[in-house]
Amino acid sequence: MSVLIGKREDELPTPVSHEGVRTALKGLRMPRWETVHSIVAVLAEQCSPPRDPQSEVARFLPLWRAVRDGEPGALKSAQEFAQAGWGGEDGQWTPEQVAGIMINPFSAIEIHPSLAIPHTPLISEDDWVRAGVRLIEEYGAEFALRALLRTLKGDYVGAESGAPFGYEDPGFETAEAFEVFRYGCGEILRRLRSEPNLLQDSIRATRVDETMSREERVDMLRRESDMTLMREVMTVTPDSWGEVSEEAHHMVFGYLITEIRTIGRPGLPSAERFGITWRIAEPPVS
Numbered sequence: 274m275s276v277l278i279g280k281r282e283d284e285l286p287t288p289v290s291h292e293g294v295r296t297a298l299k300g301l302r303m304p305r306w307e308t309v310h311s312i313v314a315v316l317a318e319q320c321s322p323p324r325d326p327q328s329e330v331a332r333f334l335p336l337w338r339a340v341r342d343g344e345p346g347a348l349k350s351a352q353e354f355a356q357a358g359w360g361g362e363d364g365q366w367t368p369e370q371v372a373g374i375m376i377n378p379f380s381a382i383e384i385h386p387s388l389a390i391p392h393t394p395l396i397s398e399d400d401w402v403r404a405g406v407r408l409i410e411e412y413g414a415e416f417a418l419r420a421l422l423r424t425l426k427g428d429y430v431g432a433e434s435g436a437p438f439g440y441e442d443p444g445f446e447t448a449e450a451f452e453v454f455r456y457g458c459g460e461i462l463r464r465l466r467s468e469p470n471l472l473q474d475s476i477r478a479t480r481v482d483e484t485m486s487r488e489e490r491v492d493m494l495r496r497e498s499d500m501t502l503m504r505e506v507m508t509v510t511p512d513s514w515g516e517v518s519e520e521a522h523h524m525v526f527g528y529l530i531t532e533i534r535t536i537g538r539p540g541l542p543s544a545e546r547f548g549i550t551w552r553i554a555e556p557p558v559s
Contacts, residue, residue: 277315285311309337335368348372378425385427390538449535456543457526457533462511464529464555472509475528475552482552484531496524528552 275291282288286307289297297304297312310330317329339347347368349357360367374380396404409417423429464471479485479493497503505521506528514522529552537546 274312274315277319278311281315285314287311303341306334306337309333378422382422382426384425385429386538387427388425388429391540452543453533453535453547454526456547457530457549458514458522459543460549461525461529462514464551466511468556471553472506472525472528478552479528482531493527496520 274294275289278285278289278294287305287310289308289311293304293308294312296302297308310333313330313333314326317324317326335347335349348354349360349369354369359369359373361370378384405417408420485493502518502520502524505517506524509517509521509525530549531552532550534548535546536548
C-alpha cells in the first residue's frame with residue numbers, strides 16, 4: 274500500500290511509509306487525516322469492482338472525525354458545511370440533515386408572519402454568525418437558542434404592531450397606507466357603480482353602529498357640520514370622484530368601510546394583500 278500511495282503522490286495529500294500504514298491499520302495510534310485519506314483512496318481502487326475513491330474518502334471523513342472528537346465529530350466542520358451544504362444527494366440522510374431538522378425553529382414553533390416580509394438585511398451573514406458565536410461564548414447556548422425562539426415567535430426587541438420586524442420605517446408605512454387607501458377607493462367605486470344607493474344606506478348604518486368609539490363618532494359629527502364637505506359627499510358619483518376633495522374621499526371611505534387591513538405580504542395582488550370589512554356587506558354574486 275505504501276508503494277501504491279507513492280505512485281500517486283501528486284494526487285494524494287501525503288506519502289505514507291510502510292510503518293505508517295501498519296500503525297494506522299492496526300489502530301496503534303490516531304493517524305492524521307491526510308494519512309487516512311491516502312490509504313482509503315488507494316484501497317478503494319483495489320476493491321473488486323473498484324469503488325469511487327472520492328466517495329469513499331468523503332464517507333470515511335466523518336468516521337475519522339467521530340473517533341477523534343467523539344459524537345460532535347460526526348458533523349462536517351463549519352467550513353465544509355459552508356462549502357458543501359447538507360449532502361444527502363444519494364437519498365441517504367446525513368448527520369447534518371438530522372441536525373438541520375432539529376435546529377430549524379420551524380420544527381418547534383409557528384414563526385411570526387411579520388418576519389416573512391421581504392426586507393434589506395441590517396448585517397451580513399458572516400457578521401450574524403460572528404455575533405451568534407460571541408453570544409454563545411459569553412452567555413451559553415441555551416440562552417442564545419431561547420432568545421432566537423422568542424424572536425421568531427414575534428417577541429423581538431423593538432416589536433411594534435404594524436411595523437415589519439418591529440423597526441420603524443416611515444417610508445414603508447407611508448407607502449403602505451397610500452396603497453391601502455388607493456385600493457379601498459377603487460373597491461368603493463366598483464360597488465358604487467353597481468349599487469347606486471350604497472352610500473345612503475351606509476350613512477344610515479353608520480348612525481346606528483354601536484361599535485363606533487366615542488372619538489370616531491365625535492370626529493364624524495365634526496365633519497358633518499361642514500356643509501360644503503357634506504354637499505360634495507352626498508352628490509359624489511363614480512364619474513365625479515376625481516373632481517371632489519380628498520377630505521370627501523376620506524368621508525365616503527369612512528361611511529362605506531368599517532375596517533381595511535393587511536392580510537398578505539408585499540408583492541401580492543392588492544385583492545390578496547388587503548381585506549375589507551364593509552359597513553354593508555357586499556351582496557352575493559348571483
